[in-house]
Amino acid sequence: MSLSRDVRTIAVIGAGKIGSAIIKAIKECYPDIKLIATGRRDITLENAKSLGADTTRNNKEAVTKADLIILSVKPHHFPVIIREVGRDVWNGKKIVSVMAGIKLRTLETVLTNAKVFRAMTNINASVKKASTAISTLNNDTYAKEVIGDMFKCLGTVYWVPEEYIDIWTALAGSGPAFISEIIDALVLGAVASGMPRDIAYKAILDVLEGTAILLKNRDVHPAEVRDEVTTPGGTTIRGLAVMESRGIKSALIETIEAAYKRSFEIGNDIDLYIKKELNL
Ligand SMILES: NC(=O)c1ccc[n+]([C@@H]2O[C@H](COP(=O)([O-])OP(=O)(O)OC[C@H]3O[C@@H](n4cnc5c(N)ncnc54)[C@H](OP(=O)(O)O)[C@@H]3O)[C@@H](O)[C@H]2O)c1
Incomplete structure (x- = not known):
């Protein structure tokens, strides 16, 4: 497996609901990989520790020590993380954002020289039956293999162009x-x-x-x-x-369309907010 060959330490920045589900799945799948989880409250850090991760409130320390970083804070906290950590320490690392809305171009502009991925999974991760879509703009097939291996711990992985992520959110999320x-x-x-x-x-x-x-x-x-x-x-x-x-069939077709449109709107609003906050 490429993940166990290539990655020694994974940092989970924001070990909340989705972050801790990912920690649990990786720990069960790859017990030897070191995990560092960050959060603000004691309860968040205690929970991550109980799942087998080391914990710290220092995001910069976690990012610096890791080869692969999962960004799982709420999107509006992303600028806070960037201001705290700075922009240089991400160089050459593999970064996966599970944050809703923030687009790959925006992430790549902020995290220059990092290998950036965007993933959208679902609640079925808690029973290892998630359907996870992953998008990237880079062509590093080895890095793609590593990230794919990691998300296979949660269930099934699908590589999709980023333009499908909002539809994925409606259909699978x-x-x-x-x-x-x-x-x-x-x-x-x-x-x-x-x-x-x-x-x-x-x-x-x-x-x-x-x-x-x-x-x-x-x-x-x-x-x-x-x-x-x-x-x-x-x-x-x-x-x-x-x-x-x-009209059950047309109601279900419109259900997915409505959820997709909302995901698209929210995504655009979030992305604009991030660009404004980070002066991009
Ligand atoms: N891709 C997907 O499949 C998927 C699915 C659901 C959600 N999401 C996205 O995943 C992200 C997290 O959602 P969630 O439901 O897991 O939210 P959540 O439970 O609120 O988790 C966010 C975590 O970020 C931590 N945090 C906030 N500011 C921080 C900081 N400055 N430093 C370190 N940690 C910080 C919080 O710590 P404290 O608890 O200590 O405050 C919290 O534990 C969101 O962006 C959401 O859109 C993605």
């Missing part, structure tokens, strides 16, 4: 919320029909997992599986007719 909402509605349908909630809930989770595996294994369009299940004059077509008449 918000996706677990949309899927949870659909599951909840299907369970309520079973409850309305007379089934106890706990049985319906377990059943639909199995159906969801099984259908995902089936679609992956067969590698077919979902319509093929739908048609296979749809017996003429049977139960499925009655349900599908209701879905069609209530």
